[in-house]
Amino acid sequence: MAVENRIIDLLVVGGGTAGIVGAKTAAGFGARTLLVEQARTGGDCLWTGCVPSKTLLSAAEHSATARTLTGQPLEFAAVRKRIFAAITTIEPVDSPAALEDAGVEVIKGTLTFRSPGVAEVEGRTIRFRQALIATGAAPVSSGIPGLDPGVTVKSDTIWELDALPARLAVVGGGPIACELGQAFARLGSEVTMIVRSRILPKEDPDAADLVRESLASDGVRILENTTVENAVTTDAGSRLLLRDGAAVDTDTVLLATGRTPRTVGLGLERIGVSLDNAGQVITDSRMMTSNPLIWAAGDVTANPQFTHVAGVHASVAASNAVLGLKRQVSGTVPRVTFTSPEVAAVGLTTAEARLQHRARTVRHSHVDRAVTEDTTGGFTRLILDRRGNILGGTIVGPRAGESLAELTLAVQKGMTTSDIAGTTHPYPTYSDGVWNAAVADVRERLASPVVRQAMAGLVWFRRRWVGRPRSRHLRSACPGTTTTGRP
Template identity: 55%
Template sequence: MTRGSDRADLVIVGGGTAGIIAAKTAGGLGARVVLVERDRTGGDCLWTGCVPSKSLIAAARAAQSMRTAGRFGITPVEPQVDFAAVMAHVRGAIERIEPVDSPAALTDAGAEVIAGTAVFTGPDELQVDGRSLRFRHALIATGSAPALPPVPGLAEAEPLTSDTVWDLVELPARLAVLGGGPIGCELGQAFARLGAEVTIIEATDRLVPREEPRAAIVLSAALSADGVRVLTSTTVTKAAEQAEEVRLDLTGRAGTSVLDVDRLLVATGRRPRTDGLGLETAGVHVNEHGYVAVDAKLRTSNRRIYAAGDVTGAPAFTHVAGMHGSIAATNALLAPVRRIDHDTIPWVTFTDPEIAHVGLTEDQARQRHGDAVRVRLLRHEHVDRAIVEDDTDGFTQVVLDAKGRVLGATIVAPRAGEMIAELTGLVARRGRLRDLASMIHPYPAWSDGVWNAAIAESSDALQTPAKRRLTGALLRLRRAR
């Protein structure tokens, strides 16, 4: 859109995943779309989130495989970790993926990309560094940023976050991770496998508290086996930088203690990036936590303006932001008919083993559906692929309603993230687990856990008195021929 043209069909504020997908969707529809980004396109996923963290995890997995080769009859060795080379590998992965999210790629998709800071100046207008842009619709996709908890001395101790940890040039000898959620556990395990002495500090009574309790038990054991010290029900009451280390005052089950480390990584939560946007001027309301309030169609209180991704307080995953961007763009440009269903969103914690989840946990399902809820649990000690790889600590758990429909599922396994999709489909369409029993799965694969759970469900469905009478009658009829 040129300076002299009419107002844009869609102005997008933010060039992360939600903004990029929205821009490409709008461009594909032939709309006049403008994307405003104050920093660099690609967002947290490309620069500080998914891509660098999974690159680091891959390097750490390679190191750990050298230590644990003895179980396969191969002489184990302690790897020589070149941390600078590891970080070069991380940067290389970013560089290979970046062109897909670049301004040039967005321009090719039909969007005008403007570098600058956007501020709403009215319900249908904003300014970018003094340039006015009028719009028919706008999309707020500014994301979120790491938040520091209110611990005395914490900010002064210059902690690392998931944004700044990638600036490290040397591996910390001693690393404390504040927060035992997905980010804390992923990075904590990775740094431990690369050679750091890692302590994870979690305020609740278990790691990854939104997951099934049995998943947290398996993960805690895996981290401990990797040399990670796990402190649950523990809080940091004070942080102080002294000499070349950080001292943490802790309060836990056993009372108070002190922990000295070289670096501290904070992974306790995030906050929306809404400062300075002029949301009040635009008539856009935020909730009590500062996130932009939206309905199921991602509309804000100003019906011209939509919001997508982390800034809405939705689960902070790239795939959620991408779906938000697609829904918001089509709703704004065509008709507001598409809705987001957060109950059907899968997620994966990329530790080793991975934890993949979709839908309701067992406790959530019982709260909504009562005692009719059933749980189908298959431990991976009964999965042949797990046996041959000597990795049998995981499980497949499926939560069912009274009719056998899938309400939720959790998989703990080395490739759990690759296995959760077919169960996500069942959750989304309220399908029955036993319907998978007739679908042939490859053998031996990790997905045998899902298939065997479905076969067991199908087999049990035949054991009701009525069905046993029916099968008995059919057998007698066949014998009489």
């Protein structure tokens, strides 16, 4: 039956991670589900985000090793080939065919909401009961006067480069800027980062310091606490004029200064969906918008812009919409910056003295796996309350993202350092950092005067009574014995 002639239970707008997960969730419950995507399913994660960037980082690491061993980095053409191969391998999982196999109907086109319960796609009228908005976000434009668009790339267009930039200027200091800046430096580009404040401003300053040192060792020039005021075109490329009077000559400019939600043209005002000042869809903890029949998830909302967040939030939204549940999303959100070293964090990352928080840090020079790998520059830091409850923390080092999983569960479930310390961990692993920090905290709490006094009393009692022969009085009181102790 044509889609125009029936009512859709859940209309999903957008075919990225949030849209795909939300649509499959709804279809799995037996709901009549339609997904509309104007370009290609898979979203930023598959085509311009997670998959290509992490493949690039891996290739860049191999390139750095090749340069050390042979004096020659990897050819950029080989790097691009590897990136496209990774995308091609993963793409079928996110394809329209895979969605249709899961019971989701897919339409390609641009959607506009016309009125409550009615949308239009390329002239076709779609009637629906509920909808999930999952249109994502796009990198912001430059806003730099005089900047030549011909030398400008963003995180979603840098993959179109067919040659390695000799000189790359990265405007921004967040995770994307740091990851791509380090990768291109390792591939052989001369990289300069221009940062408004400091790199990784949301992370523990000690973690940012380690990343800064690593970037510098890879040849990245970092200019912090400054901005690009203007740009002029030169015979050799472009010259960026900075606020502090300095100038940066470059062939290519990578803009990594944030993302803006894709809401323009959707007609959300016609269906009573409110936006915040940044243009993001406002949702509650159930992912419901100001219209109780419209839901939203992913980068189009004000929530952290991570693929794992988009998927979980979309699943909650679809479950609530289709089944009438009132599930709420978790406020515990892990994040990882995949530089070398990796920076992984969850929950609180700095202690607040007024709340009697404590920071328990283990340097990776005391983590045996790091010693064996000669990667001891990182650390594991737990943020705890006075009772040993784990409130969050930061891990810096190889595979920090994997080690963060246990810490994320601990924060989510309200676990204590005693819970972690009392759990057998595999050895030797990088996750020993979390375990060692927990053990150190438990030992310190056991060393407090009150606990030490109680422990000493218990030891005294055990020393006096355990293992001593019973008295004649006690023996005579035992059934079946005589005062001599013989039956």
